Amino acid sequence: MSSTKSLLQSANLIYSSIQSVLKKDAQIDANFATVNFEIDSHYKEKVVQLETNHNQRVISATAQVQGQQKQLQAAMAELSKIENSIPNKYRKKHRKTTAATFVPKKPDFQAMADMVTKINDATVSGHAKRIVHYGGYASMSEMVNGLLDEIESARTFINDENQKCVVFITQTKAAADQEFQQEKAAADQKKPLYIQQNQQDYDAAASVLRTEFEQALESPDLSKFDESLLSILGRLGAFEDDWNGEYIPAVAYPDEIMLGAIEVPFALPSHVCDMVKEKMPVAYASKQNITIPFTVSMKAPLNMQVQYDLKQKDAVMSGIQSIILKLIRFMPAFSFCLTYIDPNDRGTNLGLLQKLSASSVSDIFKKVYTSKEDVGKRLKELESFVDQTSAELAGIDSVYTYNATHEAKIPYHFVIINDYPDNFERNALESLKVLMNNSRKCGISFIFTSSDQLNALATSDTLIQARNNGSTVNFEGRVYDFIFDGVIPNCDAFIESVKAVYSDGIKVDNRFTTFFKLTDNTSYMESTKCIRIPFAVDSTKHLVSMELGGTQSVNALLSGRTGSGKSTTLHMLISSIVMNYHPDDVELWLVDYKKVEFSEYIQFIPPHIRLLGLERNHEFTFSLLDKLNEEFQRRLELFKSKCVSSITEYKEKYGVRSLPRVVFVVDEFHQMTQAIRNEPHYVQILENILSEYRAFGLSCVFSDQAISDGLRGLTEKGRKQISIRIAMENDMSEVRETLALDNSLYDDSLKSKILRMGQGDVIFKRFTDDGDIVLDKYKTIYISREERIEVMKRAVRLSAGNSLPKDILIIDGQTRREYEESVIADYEQTHSVDLSRQIPLYVGTPVNLDPCFSFGLRKKTDANIMLIGSEDELRASILRHSIYTFKRQPNTSVVVFAYRDDELYRQYKRQISELLSASDLIITELNDICNNIERLLSQLNVNNGHRTLVCWLGLEEIADELSIQQEKSKVNRNIQPAPTVSTGAVDSLINEMDALLNSFDAAETKIEHKESPVINTPFLYDARPEIQELFTKGSRYNVFSFVTFSSIKLVRQTKFIKIENFENKIALSMSMDDSVTYLGRGHYASGLDNLSAVYDDGSGSIRTFRPYLIN
DSSP states (O other): OOHHHHHHHHHHHHHHHHHHHHHHHHHHHHHHHHHHHHHHHHHHHHHHHHHHHHHHHHHHHHHHHHHHHHHHHHHHHHHHHHHHTSOHHHHTTOOOOOGGGOOOOOOOHHHHHHHHHHHTOOSHHHHHHHHHTOTTOOOHHHHHHHHHHHHHHHHHHHHHHHHHHHHHHHHHHHHHHHHHHHHHHHHHHHHHHHHHHHHHHHHHHHHHHHHHHHHHHHOHHHHHHHHHHHHHHHHTTOSGGGGSSOOOOBSSOOSEEEEEEEEEEOOOOHHHHHHHHHHOTTTTTTSSEEEEEEEEESSSOOEEEEEEOGGGHHHHHHHHHHHHHHHHHHSBTTSEEEEEEOTTTTTGGGGGGHHHHHSSOTTTOSOEEOSHHHHHHHHHHHHHHHHHHHHHHTTOSOHHHHHHHOSSOOOEEEEEETTTTTTOOHHHHHHHHHHHHTHHHHTEEEEEEESSOOOTTSOOSEEEEEETTEEEEEETTEEEEEEEOOOOTTOHHHHHHHHHHTTOOOOOOSBHHHHOOOOOOOOOBOOSSOEEEEEEEOTTSOEEEEEESBTTBSOEEEEOOTTSSHHHHHHHHHHHHHHHBOTTTEEEEEEETTSSGGGHHHHSOOTTEEEEEEOOOHHHHHHHHHHHHHHHHHHHHHHHHHTOOSHHHHHHHHOTTSSOEEEEEEESTHHHHHHHTTOHHHHHHHHHHHHTGGGGTEEEEEEESSHHHHHHTSOHHHHHTOOEEEEOSOOHHHHHHHHTOOTTTOOHHHHHHHHTOOTTEEEEEEEOTTSOEEEEEEEEOBOOHHHHHHHHHHHHHHHTTTSOOOOOEEEETTOOOOOOHHHHHHHHHHTTOOTTTOEEEEEEEESSSOSOEEEEEOSSTTBOEEEEOSOHHHHHHHHHHHHHHHTTSSSEEEEEEEOTTOHHHHHHHHHHHTTOOTTOEEEOOHHHHHHHHHHHHHTOSTTOOOEEEEEEESHHHHHHHHTTSOOGGGOOOOOOOOOOOOHHHHHHHHHHHHHHHHTSOSOOOOOOOOOOOSSSSOOOOOOHHHHHHHHHHGGGGTEEEEEEESSHHHHHHSTTOOGGGBSEEEEOSOOHHHHHHHHSOSHHHHTOOTTOEEEEOSSSOEEEEEEOOOO
């Protein structure tokens, strides 16, 4: 970011912070009035709501009472109807009862109607029933009197209910009135409290605001702004005192040059201005604007126009002189040339700078160009410079890029044209057009000045208009007042010093930053014909590149002892590819058998990497070569189908990014050749990789400390294909073998170079297109880890959305990974795993390039699992993931037989238990173990479709305990068979359970497994023969056993176990003797690290894997 932009942002932030406080002050007042208004509005709304609630309550109660009274009236009418249905002759006989004797009773109209029917029953049967009082009948007088009494009791009840209604409505109205008055009184009481609270909030906010305003003024940002401004002004050469001394040539290009200053509007209330100026006396001297330097980047050509009124000409020319002085001071010596065209004033506008044009210091500028002929000739010379520079760039996008990556710099040019276009003839205008079209590419900057409107040719990035009423410049889309930086009046001594020392040279080193600038420039080299990789610097400070993939540069070999810089050179080669080539043009396959050097690329993966292997296992090597062979067999078929014979033809036909070249980098490559030494198939594949696959785009870079070991593993044909040789500090014999030199080339000069090699020195052997050997000593570019990381991050940024995604393969031999269900699911889908014939167990990640490591349990004899190793965490992981992936399949269950004090069980009981469901068991009591062995044996029949995994923890202890028990035949036992449940009962139970579960909100219930027996009548006996029978027969009937021991010694102690009953054998690191006993070969498990395990299924193929982490 430029100083101008940075200071401008800081000034705007300071201004915004002060303005923010001022805006808050106004906002607080507005908020106070708004809240008071809202309090009054809410009060009025509350009163209206209370009145509405009161009226609604009374209306509702009235409607309710009216409904009840209407029902009571209907009931009273019904009683009269019933009374009238009694014949008058019987009513006359009614015994009058005083009203006080009636007890109110809710009328039972049905009973009354029945009684009326009985009274009016004139049949013989009715008379008979009344005589004998049968069926509810009585004498006529008794029935009539009873009925009339019931009617009067009912009337009394109805009258009482009617009275209750009257009381209810009266009470309801009174309660509503009381509640209204209470609620209104409460609202009347709260309103002034709210108003008071608003006043308090206002006072508090005003207090906070005063503090915030004080903090804004006391913020260190204000004083720091002035400090930063002074520092930047000093760095940019804005103070006169800096120009009256010695000229010291710069050693690096400046990021920016100061052209003048701009004034940033900073209007504040008058009472605030003085306080701000006190904090920022330099920047805010005017109390109206903040003045900051106006700079332009020197990483791109300057293209500036100055249009001026005649009265402003002196200020403009003084400003141009100041710009030239700053270029001299801050640009490295010899890094630029000045062309000064001044047709009208003949150079007088240069002031003191005319001394340089009149002196012998012609490297800055030779003369002032005034005549038409001189102007045309000079512009033609610059045209020639453009032609020469374009050829020298050779595909690099610009001089700026070139100079950022090359020690030998191409000079920049600054062309200043006063009073343009005076004295410009047609040919000069044509030349100027060429120069401007190539300004970016060739590093040519322009400054045009004119008192008239400039024509369309002189377009500019920076336009300064110097008018009588002030000067302005457009920056970041906004116009600012501009102040020219006046020429330094006391610079005589400085100019004389320039003349005296300007011919001094520039010193460089081999640091990465000396030659490479990591800008986000998206210009790439292309690999159609070959790959050129800058990686070293020669004695003339020019970069040296290694070519790969050409007819004379197929593959490369790099050697060097520890401390020679070999690793740095490898990283530089990788970083150079990542910097200079698009990931769709060149991809990297990186293999590090030490598992150290390339590990950093796991964290910062550049988009060029297709494969990253940190492994040294033979199995990894075989799969790696298979993968390479598979890729280039695919390309062979592709080229056949497209009728092309090489990667060059393919890229020329379909585009440079249509198919990437592959650079296969192997560190400690002797590990690879040793792994395949006794494998003819892979020896042949590696020979094909080196000798035949160049046409398909493959190039190899092999690196090692002891190169002779690696070369001995190659065929003679393969060795001859490694034409590029790089030797670093090492034993003389290793250097000679690396370079493959005959005696004619091994002269005293080369011997001397080899003997004097230090860290970072390389002897680089390559061939010209004509087959001539080029052999010389260079210095490898030193790139730090931080710089490598930045290279990778830059590549990621540049490729985002601009490259095809790669299916990256990472084999990290330093770590174990967690189980990922999505990876397993994808694997089973893409590989069409037949789950009907086997249960695949996924217990870790492979060390080869396969996507998953698994083995299957099939319904066959001896399909059991044995795991031996001393690392309890690895054993627990394998056991746990065996259980988990076993239970992924339907119709499965798990039984864990565990000796209660077994260390593995005690440590990982929880992790095992949490995998199990209600149908699974953990059994620790010996008698329960015996009983459940019996149960499992009873399942061994051909119709058993249920699959069970039986896990044994501490089997040696269980066997030891059982050995002192009686034989089964001598035990008096009474085992109750498990009750059978009909299918209908099960379905009914399931439906009931579903209904119960649906009543919950899908809450997860954790099942706690209890160590309890399954069979209710336990018995204890020596079950070892039955256990052996389970091992021998179980897997044929879907009962699989998983047994684990901490050592082979415990297997021997458990005498009844036969290893041959366990087809699936897993071993952790163990001694060579134990490996022989267990797996048949000593080296299978004796060399394992503490992250790995091996699997043997008896087929003769041993597979290595890394157990998953227990998450």
